[in-house]
Amino acid sequence: MSQTVVTEGDLAEMVEQVWVSYLDPEGINPLVLTGDAKQPSEVHSTVSITGSWHGHLVYASSKHAAQKAAAAFLAMEPDEVGQEDISDVLGELANIVGGNVKAMLPAGCFLSLPTVVLAPDTASYYPAAERISGLYGAWDGEPVSISMWQSVTKEAKA
Amino acid sequence: MKILIADDSRVMRQIVTRTLRQAGYGDHDLVEAADGQQAVDMAVAEKPDLVISDWNMPELTGIEVLRKLRAAGNDVKFGFVTSECTDEMKQAAESAGSAFFIVKPFTADQFEQAFAPILG
Numbered sequence: 001m002s003q004t005v006v007t008e009g010d011l012a013e014m015v016e017q018v019w020v021s022y023l024d025p026e027g028i029n030p031l032v033l034t035g036d037a038k039q040p041s042e043v044h045s046t047v048s049i050t051g052s053w054h055g056h057l058v059y060a061s062s063k064h065a066a067q068k069a070a071a072a073f074l075a076m077e078p079d080e081v082g083q084e085d086i087s088d089v090l091g092e093l094a095n096i097v098g099g100n101v102k103a104m105l106p107a108g109c110f111l112s113l114p115t116v117v118l119a120p121d122t123a124s125y126y127p128a129a130e131r132i133s134g135l136y137g138a139w140d141g142e143p144v145s146i147s148m149w150q151s152v153t154k155e156a157k158a
Numbered sequence: 159m160k161i162l163i164a165d166d167s168r169v170m171r172q173i174v175t176r177t178l179r180q181a182g183y184g185d186h187d188l189v190e191a192a193d194g195q196q197a198v199d200m201a202v203a204e205k206p207d208l209v210i211s212d213w214n215m216p217e218l219t220g221i222e223v224l225r226k227l228r229a230a231g232n233d234v235k236f237g238f239v240t241s242e243c244t245d246e247m248k249q250a251a252e253s254a255g256s257a258f259f260i261v262k263p264f265t266a267d268q269f270e271q272a273f274a275p276i277l278g
Binding site: 017018020021022070073074075084085088089091092095096097098099100102103107108109111113 | 166167168169170172173176214215216240241242243244245246261262263264265
């Protein structure tokens with residue numbers, strides 16, 4: 001496999017910026033990394049990257065964490081946000097981290113629009129990709145993860 | 159002054175609106191477009207003084223919106239607020255006539271720095 005182009009340290013830096021800007025501007029509720037890659041998730045969003053690098057960036061969390069994220073983005077209470085808001089925010093979270101990831105990849109990459117699935121992320125969604133880095137943690141006790149998957153198709157290996 | 163905010167994420171349009179307010183630009187007339195084609199249409203119909211556009215949108219990307227407007231002789235002040243930031247994109251934006259390039263996640267301070275020379 002080729003050298004990891006975006007490390008967990010890089011992901012952590014981007015994620016910290018997202019937390020400081022939108023999810024935890026007061027700095028009281030950061031994402032606490034646990035490293036538990038097997039933690040459960042209930043919803044996830046993905047952006048695909050194609051071009052000089054092929055793969056996916058996946059943001060996954062519990063429903064409650066997604067609801068809290070939407071509330072933080074919208075400056076509302078968690079019980080005031082609807083499913084559309086949650087989907088929108090999940091997509092935007094993958095888009096923001098994916099966009100920053102893209103900037104670290106070789107030139108000539110394209111970012112897809114986000115795909116949001118209100119169901120757990122499982123490896124079966126990425127049958128032709130392998131995880132190359134990931135952040136697994138808890139936000140206010142709720143599971144949140146951000147992981148990068150690289151395509152292992154013939155084209156990517158060539 | 160009228161500002162057009164183009165982003166396919168409704169939540170992000172709200173965050174841009176909120177950040178404009180925090181940066182002291184809340185008194186301007188704000189209008190919104192939910193995709194690239196709508197951004198072109200509204201830039202023509204609404205005649206905004208400034209367009210703040212996402213890059214990656216359905217129908218037309220932000221850079222296509224800017225190029226279409228310029229090709230039609232529309233000289234509206236235009237810049238990007240996007241999660242994507244590569245040198246090639248910045249160069250493409252600049253040569254198409256973009257006035258600023260703000261990367262998500264952004265702060266009110268970044269808005270202030272970018273918009274002070276434009277909005278005064």
